[in-house]
Amino acid sequence: MKSLLLLLGITAFSYILNKILLKFSNNFGVESRQNQQSRVRWGSTSKPTTGGISFYISFLLGSLILLIIEPSMISEGHTSSAYLALFLSATLAFLIGFADDAYGTHPGAKFGGQVVCALILIGFGIHINYFSYMSEYGVWLDYMLTIFWVVGLMNSLNMLDNMDAVTATIASTIVMITMVMVISRQSLSPMFSVLTIIVGGFIGFLFWNWRPAKIYMGDTGSMFIGLTLAFFGIEYFWNLYPSPDNISYARMLLIPVLVFIVPIMDTTFVTFSRLSRGISPFTGGKDHLTHNLARIGIPENMVPVTLGIVSVISGSLGFFAFKLTPEWKSFYSVLFALYPILLFGLFTYLYMKGMRILRMKELLAAREAAKLERKEAVEEKELVIENGTR
Numbered sequence: 001m002k003s004l005l006l007l008l009g010i011t012a013f014s015y016i017l018n019k020i021l022l023k024f025s026n027n028f029g030v031e032s033r034q035n036q037q038s039r040v041r042w043g044s045t046s047k048p049t050t051g052g053i054s055f056y057i058s059f060l061l062g063s064l065i066l067l068i069i070e071p072s073m074i075s076e077g078h079t080s081s082a083y084l085a086l087f088l089s090a091t092l093a094f095l096i097g098f099a100d101d102a103y104g105t106h107p108g109a110k111f112g113g114q115v116v117c118a119l120i121l122i123g124f125g126i127h128i129n130y131f132s133y134m135s136e137y138g139v140w141l142d143y144m145l146t147i148f149w150v151v152g153l154m155n156s157l158n159m160l161d162n163m164d165a166v167t168a169t170i171a172s173t174i175v176m177i178t179m180v181m182v183i184s185r186q187s188l189s190p191m192f193s194v195l196t197i198i199v200g201g202f203i204g205f206l207f208w209n210w211r212p213a214k215i216y217m218g219d220t221g222s223m224f225i226g227l228t229l230a231f232f233g234i235e236y237f238w239n240l241y242p243s244p245d246n247i248s249y250a251r252m253l254l255i256p257v258l259v260f261i262v263p264i265m266d267t268t269f270v271t272f273s274r275l276s277r278g279i280s281p282f283t284g285g286k287d288h289l290t291h292n293l294a295r296i297g298i299p300e301n302m303v304p305v306t307l308g309i310v311s312v313i314s315g316s317l318g319f320f321a322f323k324l325t326p327e328w329k330s331f332y333s334v335l336f337a338l339y340p341i342l343l344f345g346l347f348t349y350l351y352m353k354g355m356r357i358l359r360m361k362e363l364l365a366a367r368e369a370a371k372l373e374r375k376e377a378v379e380e381k382e383l384v385i386e387n388g389t390r
Contacts, residue, residue, distance in 0.1 A: 002069070003188060006062065007196045014058045014204020021050035022208065022215050047213060049101050052221025055201045056094045059224075062197030063087070070190050079190050085124035086194070086231050089117045090224055093154065097223030107282065111151070117227055118150035126231065128238045130252060146234065153233070154226030155282075156263040159270060161222045163290040164211040168202045169304040170262050170311050171225045174232075175199040177259055177315035181236045181322065191235075198228055211301045233260060240322055250333035251321060257340055258318035262311045265289060265344060269351045289347060292354020314343070 025048030096113040099105050121127065127146040131138030161167040175195055182192045202225075208215045217225075237256040257264065266289040271281040279285070293303050321336050 003193060003196050006193060007200045010058050010062050010197050010200030011204045014054050014201045015207050017054045017057060018051060018205055018208045018215060021053060022048060025050050047216050049216045049218025051205050051209060051215045051217035052097055052224055054205055055221050055224050058201035059197060066193050081124050082126060085121050085126045089120040090227050092117050093223040093227035094220060097219035100219040114151045114154050115147060118147040122146055126234055128234055150230040153230040154223055156267040157226035158219060158222040160263050160266050161217060162288050163303060164213040165206060165209050165304040166290050167222060168206050168209055169308045171229060172199055172202045173308050173311040174229055174259060177319060178232045178236050180319055248328045251328050254336050255318045255321050259315045261314040261340055262307050265347055289351055292351045295354040295357045296350060
């Protein structure tokens with residue numbers, strides 16, 4: 001009951017806060033002119049990017065309430081340390097995104113800030129344990145993998161924020177899968193309440209971000225989401241080890257891939273597509289998975305629903321992969337690996353089909369432009385001849 005009241009309260013607060021931010025968006029929080037030029041969205045209308053501010057304020061308010069009703073959160077060893085790591089790194093991520101929205105920070109500074117976010121987590125002992133099971137020196141590789149995971153996910157969620165409601169929907173599904181995982185491992189722990197606060201902030205924002213969106217989250221929101229999801233990914237999906245004598249490295253990789261498959265697919269498709277065309281992966285463009293799903297005929301308001309369903313199914317499989325332990329067998333690795341392979345194959349086909357439609361439209365537009373240019377040249381020549389005969 002306490003978690004339900006917390007969820008409803010934070011959702012209502014986020015809804016009202018976003019309404020206030022939208023009303024006063026002309027005075028603060030609007031995306032900088034530099035970012036408006038560099039960021040390419042599916043919709044052509046410019047909207048306020050104050051949604052990310054509501055995420056952080058909702059997180060602060062919910063945390064304050066939680067510390068009052070659950071003071072044990074700051075006294076229990078790992079929970080206290082983990083929450084402090086989350087709070088500090090999420091605050092930095094929020095500030096990085098806010099600065100980028102307001103002033104358009106240099107990409108190098110933004111990247112450096114993301115690395116610092118990862119180092120904060122590592123400093124508090126929050127890091128991926130994978131290579132350290134293979135070698136006593138593997139911990140340094142684990143640190144590098146943690147930095148890659150945090151920075152990669154922050155950028156991946158930022159790239160995914162390209163169509164109304166997509167990022168908040170996917171983030172909400174991942175958080176809900178995490179809540180199920182927490183219950184299965186720790187019952188209703190303080191971290192479950194933290195997840196309730198975070199998802200409540202997302203849901204309240206979605207009322208204003210659903211198509212046609214009235215407000216965007218901006219880098220402020222995508223950086224905060226990316227960091228929080230990276231944190232919970234490490235805590236509840238990467239570091240799942242039932243017993244030292246039954247460690248399956250394939251399983252340890254499969255579970256986070258299954259849970260985070262939608263942002264992984266989008267980033268993979270966009271990166272390879274742009275590199276193949278000689279374009280930087282960090283250049284904005286309408287070549288994302290979401291855009292191509294819309295091109296092949298999926299209604300725009302159904303794109304986040306479609307990807308949300310994929311995220312729920314994939315995350316549920318990740319949860320089932322965890323519940324099969326400690327009796328994990330090699331056959332399970334093959335079975336669970338087939339799903340992401342087949343899913344990647346299906347969405348690769350849909351992505352390429354959408355890109356062919358895009359190229360066809362660009363070709364037709366170029367032909368029309370050339371035809372118009374030739375027509376104008378002929379008319380200009382005829383005008384010159386006509387003037388010369390007078």
